[in-house]
Amino acid sequence: MLISKKAQTITISQTLAISAKANKMKAEGMSIIAFTAGEPDCATPSYIVESAKTALDQGKTKYTPSSGTELLRKAIVEKLEVENGLKYNFKEVIVSNGAKHSLFNALYAIIDDGDEVIIPAPYWLTYPELVKMCGGTNVIVNTTKETGYKITPAMLEKAITPKTKAFILNSPSNPSGVVYSKEELYELAKVIEKTDIIIISDEIYEKITYGIEAVSIATYSEKIKNQTVVVNGLSKSYAMTGWRIGYLACNREIADAIDSVQSHMTSNPNSMAQAAAYTALKGGSEIPAQVKVYEERRAYMLKRVKAIAELEAVDPQGAFYLFLDVSKSYGKKSKGEVVDSSIKFCSKLLEYGVSCIPGSPFGNDNFIRLSFAVSMEDIEEGLNRIEKFIKELV
Ligand SMILES: Cc1ncc(COP(=O)(O)O)c(C=O)c1O
Structure with a gap:
């Protein structure tokens, strides 16, 4: 074959x-x-488009560090601190070609063949495919109308086995639009805190909410932050889907592993898109x-x-x-x-x-x-x- x-x-x-x-x-x-x-x-807001043109005129057309420019990574550190209450060193931030790429990198860095990954359903259809690509086994937990299409701590606890390596959480969710409250997230965090499971927290829709604030589960405690890979990107928040800039933040051990993987896979994210992403993060959002x-x-x-x-x-x-x-x-x-x-x-x-x-x-x-x-x-x-x-x- x-x-x-x-x-x-x-x-x-x-x-x-x-x-x-x-x-x-x-x-x-x-x-x-x-x-x-x-x-x-x-x-894409015009101030962002203009900054990419300037980047081209300034010759920002060469390789950058594999994890992204220090400038952009530091802007992401600032964003995570100011907007999400999460403190990272810029070396714990990796910029990739879209959040989809960040998710792949995160899973690739932590999954061994046969490791189980818990995914609440309904889920974004890419997650199970990425898990399979990395050799993992999907453990799908079906949520219901009764649970508000959210996974509960009891459901999470029941799905955990000695083989569980990661738990993918997506709030706000694609496709359901559900947003976990801070209290709900912290109850899930309590379950994970008793284990060494890694939470992959996909927060790409965080800015698009209706009457509720999206909170990161990583804010629960220092231990949970250390066990969480926060994934985000500019596609949805800044209407920058085609620019392909996403990022993640996590502990240094995982970040270093991802840096090595990415250095061989793509060398670096697109240089002018990184310049534009920096402007987007610094310049405020429309x-x-x-x-x-x-x-x-x-x-x-x-x-x-x-x-x-x-x-x-x-x-x-x-x-x-x-x-x-x-x-x-x-x-x-x-x-x-x-x-x-x-x-x-x-x-x-x-x-x-x-x-x-x-x-x-x-x-x-x-x-x-x-x-x-x-x-x-x-x-x-x-x-x-x-x-x-x-x-x-x-
Ligand atoms: C839940 C979710 N996560 C991640 C992504 C990936 O976004 P991108 O790779 O454009 O940054 C999408 C895109 O549709 C999404 O819906």
Whole structure:
């Protein structure tokens, strides 16, 4: 066999087939409203773009230290202290090509073959794939409506075995939008504190919340901070998805291991994007205005969805996704075909001109995910079409 066993375990995104179909229909002239966006629908703020142009003019076009420039790492240290109450040395901060890369690096640095990684479901679909790439075993803990789609301390405790190496926590969450309160995080921290498990805390949506502050679990105690890899990035907060700058902060032992890995894997993150990221962190954010925009769309979508008996939304307190339980429609038919899964729901909905992401790759087949990083006009029309689709199910 040409392809390695490891590569064979990696699942190609199940959403690609639907996206490909949506694109084909669009190319054929059909109107498609896409609720699939995983990125802000606003431009990177111009002061950040300008700083990248300046960096180019100044010749910042060469290799940088593998973990990122000292300037940027020190700006991240300052951000973590001022905004998150976490004190790090800049040598404990590693800048990478996006938070996705930071997550891979963190897992690669700590996972041996067969080590278990606890992931609450629904989860961001990349986590289990990264764990597999690193030779680890996924231990998926299914959360429910009763637990507010959050893992509880009892559920966490039950999932821990002598093989558990890490626990991936994502708050605010993609896809559900749930945000753990400080109290909830600290109860989870108490469970982890009794072990030597590493928490990978993905905080990439921390600035996008609605009436609740996102807290880092690493603030619980010095021991927990030492056991936590805090992952963040500029993609969502500064509308910089294409720039590919993410970072992590953790204890020096893990940071040094990641530094070595990254030095061979990519040499360093892109030099002008690092300059732009520095400006973004120093220059303040235009994100509060964008969060207000998301908030209006979120409220509108919730209102519309609540009026449709067959749909039940998780009230998102963060990020920009509406995770929608559509399972009441399962068993009914659309144009002669039974809708019995999230993939089937999405593919039949596409015939009504709406594309969205099925819940199965996120670990819950009862749901679909609608992004609200989409214009209000599209949201209105998209919801009209969803309503029509549901009404016409028999
Ligand atoms: C939960 C979560 N973590 C991490 C990322 C990765 O972000 P990036 O690699 O663009 O920094 C994403 C992107 O969609 C995400 O949703």
